[in-house]
Amino acid sequence: MSEKLKVSGGTALSEEDIRSGKIFVTEDSLNCAYAWDTGVAINRYLAELKQGRIIATECRKCKRVMLPPRLFCELCFIPCNTWRHVKDTGTINTFSICHVHWDASRIKEGEDPHLPAVIEIDGASEGMGIMHILGEVEPEKIKIGMKVQAVWKPETERTGSINDIKYFKPL
Numbered sequence: 365m366s367e368k369l370k371v372s373g374g375t376a377l378s379e380e381d382i383r384s385g386k387i388f389v390t391e392d393s394l395n396c397a398y399a400w401d402t403g404v405a406i407n408r409y410l411a412e413l414k415q416g417r418i419i420a421t422e423c424r425k426c427k428r429v430m431l432p433p434r435l436f437c438e439l440c441f442i443p444c445n446t447w448r449h450v451k452d453t454g455t456i457n458t459f460s461i462c463h464v465h466w467d468a469s470r471i472k473e474g475e476d477p478h479l480p481a482v483i484e485i486d487g488a489s490e491g492m493g494i495m496h497i498l499g500e501v502e503p504e505k506i507k508i509g510m511k512v513q514a515v516w517k518p519e520t521e522r523t524g525s526i527n528d529i530k531y532f533k534p535l
């Protein structure tokens with residue numbers, strides 16, 4: 365790596381910055397074992413996904429149905445413990461046609477682009493949505509406002525993960 369790493373809108377890094385440890389990089393694989401507590405709201409959200417359902421919480425004051433669920437309303441500053449199942453259908457709020465993988469490496473020639481999208485789920489309040497991927501759709505046919513539905517993994521393959529939904533497909 366002899367030339368400066370280019371970044372947009374920021375300060376370019378030099379090889380010296382990397383060599384001197386000014387920034388943290390590694391070319392070795394990391395061995396970072398860790399535990400992460402999902403918390404009460406996300407724990408139930410993931411458990412419901414394993415059952416093939418999407419659950420949200422509702423604020424008793426402003427009546428927003430919040431997804432992913434949370435145990436407090438950041439607008440009303442009150443606890444929220446009213447749970448509501450919402451549908452597994454929704455509307456594309458925004459999307460991208462990505463020609464890079466999640467690690468920012470370019471996809472291979474002929475490989476299908478990734479199609480991440482933010483989907484506002486039916487039954488949740490406006491603007492409440494989840495980020496997922498789209499499938500069974502030609503990239504050029506995706507539109508903001510398009511109705512989509514979750515395609516679930518078979519029950520025996522679900523693990524209590526957002527990936528229990530394989531993708532969202534057009535309705």
Ligand SMILES: [Zn+2]
Pocket residue numbers: 423424425426427428437438439440441
């Ligand atoms: Zn509220």
